[in-house]
Amino acid sequence: xxxxxxxxxxxxxxxxxxxxxxxxxxxxxxxxxxxxxxxxxxxxxxxxxxxxxxxxxxxxxxxxxxxxxxxxxxxxxxxxxxxxxxxxxxxxxxxxxxxxxxxxxxxxxxxxxxxxxxxxxxxxxxxxxxxxxxxxxxxxxxxxxxxxxxxxxxxxxxxxxxxxxxxxxxxxxxxxxxxxxxxxxxxxxxxxxxxxxxxxxxxxxxxxxxxxxxxxxxxxxxxxxxxxxxxxxxxxxxxxxxxxxxxxxxxxxxxxxxxxxxxxxxxxxxxxxxxxxxxxxxxxxxxxxxxxxxxxxxxxxx
Numbered sequence: 001x002x003x004x005x006x007x008x009x010x011x012x013x014x015x016x017x018x019x020x021x022x023x024x025x026x027x028x029x030x031x032x033x034x035x036x037x038x039x040x041x042x043x044x045x046x047x048x049x050x051x052x053x054x055x056x057x058x059x060x061x062x063x064x065x066x067x068x069x070x071x072x073x074x075x076x077x078x079x080x081x082x083x084x085x086x087x088x089x090x091x092x093x094x095x096x097x098x099x100x101x102x103x104x105x106x107x108x109x110x111x112x113x114x115x116x117x118x119x120x121x122x123x124x125x126x127x128x129x130x131x132x133x134x135x136x137x138x139x140x141x142x143x144x145x146x147x148x149x150x151x152x153x154x155x156x157x158x159x160x161x162x163x164x165x166x167x168x169x170x171x172x173x174x175x176x177x178x179x180x181x182x183x184x185x186x187x188x189x190x191x192x193x194x195x196x197x198x199x200x201x202x203x204x205x206x207x208x209x210x211x212x213x214x215x216x217x218x219x220x221x222x223x224x225x226x227x228x229x230x231x232x233x234x235x236x237x238x239x240x241x242x243x244x245x246x247x248x249x250x251x252x253x254x255x256x257x258x259x260x261x262x263x264x265x266x267x268x269x270x271x272x273x274x275x276x277x278x279x280x281x282x283x284x285x286x287x288x289x290x291x292x293x294x295x296x297x298x299x300x301x302x
Contacts, residue, residue, distance in 0.1 A: 002213050004233055005100040005157055007146060007180070008125075009166035010107055011046060012188030014092070015115055017082045021046055024075035025057070031070050034058050046189050047168040049106050049136045075111065084119050085187050091206035092124050099213060100155070102127040102146045104164070104174065106136045126150070137170045140178035154267050161233050165209065169195050183209065221245045224255045227265050235268045243276055247299050255285055257294040266295070273297050 011017045022043045029039040034057040042053045050071065051064050059067035095101060101124055105112050109130040116122040127149045135141035143164075147157050164175035167188025172195045175182035184192060184199035185206075192202065201212055225242045227235055239256065246254050256273075258265040273282040278300045285294035 002233060003099060003163040003181070004155075004161040004236060005102065005146075005150070005163070006095060006209070006213075007102050007104050007143065007162055007164045008092075009047075009164075009168070009171050010103060010105040010112055010115060012167035012190070013165060013171075013185055014084060014088050014121065015082050015119070016085050017115070018046065018189055020075065020078040020082050023078055024071055025053070027074040028067070028071040029057055032057055032059055032067065047106060047137075047170050049131055050108070072108075072111070076114075079111070079114060080118060082115060082118070084121065085206070087206035089119060089121065091209055092121055094210055096124040098210070100150065100157075101125050102129065102149075104129045104134075104137060104142045104146065106131045106170070108132045138173035138177055140174060143174070143178040143180060155271065156267065158232075163201075163213070165203070172196060172199060183212070221249050221251075223251055223253065224257065226257045227269070228257065228259060230265075232265060232268070235265050236272055239269055239272045240276075243272070243279070243297070243299070247278060247301050250301055252299055252301055254297050254299065255289060255294050256297065257290055259293050269295055 008014055011021065025039055025042055038057050042056045045053050045056060050068060054064055054067040054071065055061070092101070103112065103125050105128070107115070107130055109128060109132055112128050112130050113122060116125065127146050129142035129146055134145050143159065143162065147159070150157055159179035162180040163183055164171060164178070164180050165183045165185065166172070166174075167185050168190045172182050172184065176197070181200040183201040183203050184195055185203045186192065192199075201208075203209060221242070225239070227238065230238055243254070256269050258269050270282070273279045273295065280298045280300050282295050282297040284292045285296050289296070
């Protein structure tokens with residue numbers, strides 16, 4: 001498996017919100033006294049922060065709080081009209097059983113939560129990095145924030161373990177600034193020509209996000225799995241494949257050697273074992289089998 005964490009944008013990536021945001025901008029612009037030209041320019045900037053868009057519409061810095069309230073009043077009046085792009089709900093549901101999922105968006109938390117909750121998607125995302133709780137994209141600070149969140153759960157990841165998924169040049173710059181790979185979706189508000197450099201992946205339909213990360217790792221099935229030669233990003237999928245195959249081969253007890261450090265391998269192994277329903281229990285191996293550098297797992301093969 002190439003990636004352990006997918007970080008999604010919302011507008012133009014998960015949710016088709018172009019018409020609702022655009023209509024809210026026109027309605028708010030009528031209250032601001034904005035010119036039609038400025039509203040059209042603002043509409044072409046969806047994906048940037050709301051404050052930046054409001055400035056383009058002529059709202060001065062000292063009136064931004066008022067401007068936000070006016071815009072949100074109109075936006076929340078239309079939000080229930082939004083829909084996920086075709087195939088997104090099914091893809092997110094499938095991915096949730098394979099990789100970690102979080103969001104990095106320049107929407108506010110209220111809008112992000114309500115948008116995702118409206119379509120049953122919120123439950124699949126562990127962390128929402130939004131404009132009002134993290135640095136806005138393309139600042140990479142929110143990716144650092146997301147990784148710190150997972151580290152607090154004992155899941156130590158690097159930017160190289162992450163795939164940023166978005167539709168805009170701001171998403172592309174965000175991934176580049178953070179040192180993560182980038183997948184550009186083609187169904188959003190922007191085209192590949194708008195992106196300043198070639199993405200790592202060009203995604204034309206959501207199911208490709210499953211396929212690009214679905215690398216089968218071949219493991220010889222004995223009672224012992226040695227992970228020392230595996231990169232951290234491959235550990236989770238390798239252990240999952242091994243456990244399934246070990247069970248199919250009738251192995252009731254297996255040993256997984258992950259090393260004596262407190263690094264990501266052991267943490268990922270223990271997490272997989274805890275989440276696998278047919279693992280009856282797991283514990284440190286006795287000294288003659290590697291001590292705390294290995295884990296013994298007992299499997300229910302019935």
